[in-house]
Amino acid sequence: DVKVTQSSRYLVKRTGEKVFLECVQDMDHENMFWYRQDPGLGLRLIYFSYDVKMKEKGDIPEGYSVSREKKERFSLILESASTNQTSMYLCASSSTGAGNTIYFGEGSWLTVV
Amino acid sequence: RKEVEQDPGPFNVPEGATVAFNCTYSNSASQSFFWYRQDCRKEPKLLMSVYSSGNEDGRFTAQLNRASQYISLLIRDSKLSDSATYLCVVKVGGNKLVFGAGTILRVKS
Numbered sequence: 001d002v003k004v005t006q007s008s009r010y011l012v013k014r015t016g017e018k019v020f021l022e023c024v025q026d027m028d029h030e031n032m033f034w035y036r037q038d039p040g041l042g043l044r045l046i047y048f049s050y051d052v053k054m055k056e057k058g059d060i061p062e063g064y065s066v067s068r069e070k071k072e073r074f075s076l077i078l079e080s081a082s083t084n085q086t087s088m089y090l091c092a093s094s095s096t097g098a099g100n101t102i103y104f105g106e107g108s109w110l111t112v113v
Numbered sequence: 114r115k116e117v118e119q120d121p122g123p124f125n126v127p128e129g130a131t132v133a134f135n136c137t138y139s140n141s142a143s144q145s146f147f148w149y150r151q152d153c154r155k156e157p158k159l160l161m162s163v164y165s166s167g168n169e170d171g172r173f174t175a176q177l178n179r180a181s182q183y184i185s186l187l188i189r190d191s192k193l194s195d196s197a198t199y200l201c202v203v204k205v206g207g208n209k210l211v212f213g214a215g216t217i218l219r220v221k222s
Contacts, residue, residue, distance in 0.1 A: 042214035104156035
């Protein structure tokens with residue numbers, strides 16, 4: 001089975017703190033993604049990466065950065081957390097190709113107070 | 114206009130009912146289409162891909178209408194365990210997926 005692992009499931013952080021969300025996949029997928037999901041808005045793409053050290057902005061990159069130093073690992077960084085970044089964050093991976101399935105991690109619930 | 118639009122529901126149906134969801138997409142160049150299922154406080158999981166000719170998987174049937182730019186999901190003989198949020202997903206180019214906000218289904222006994 002494909003496994004996408006998000007190491008932190010539930011976090012509470014203070015405004016202004018730096019936050020790291022880690023994601024690891026074990027299927028040698030080229031593509032990795034970070035989404036956030038909020039009620040009524042669905043999943044919105046923050047950043048994605050299609051190769052090591054490559055990254056592209058998604059629809060809502062402001063306030064976030066990412067790092068992909070190894071193929072299996074894709075990190076999301078909140079440089080200075082704000083309350084409007086309270087959300088569920090989902091990491092995903094897929095192989096390259098038109099119909100290839102995207103697999104999600106279990107999600108990280110972040111609350112910024 | 115959102116790239117992918119779904120009726121948020123909720124659809125409240127009795128066990129055994131047939132229920133259908135539609136989803137419209139705005140980008141005519143969209144390449145691939147999927148339905149994902151998401152249980153409460155869980156991650157989305159692939160339910161089925163949607164093929165041009167339509168496809169069926171047990172009680173679930175998916176259809177694509179490129180001319181009208183919508184896809185549909187039909188669930189027959191609904192079970193309590195079908196209660197979830199159903200996400201319409203469209204691949205618009207490269208590896209970018211666009212998700213609808215989801216349709217909530219509640220199946221009641």
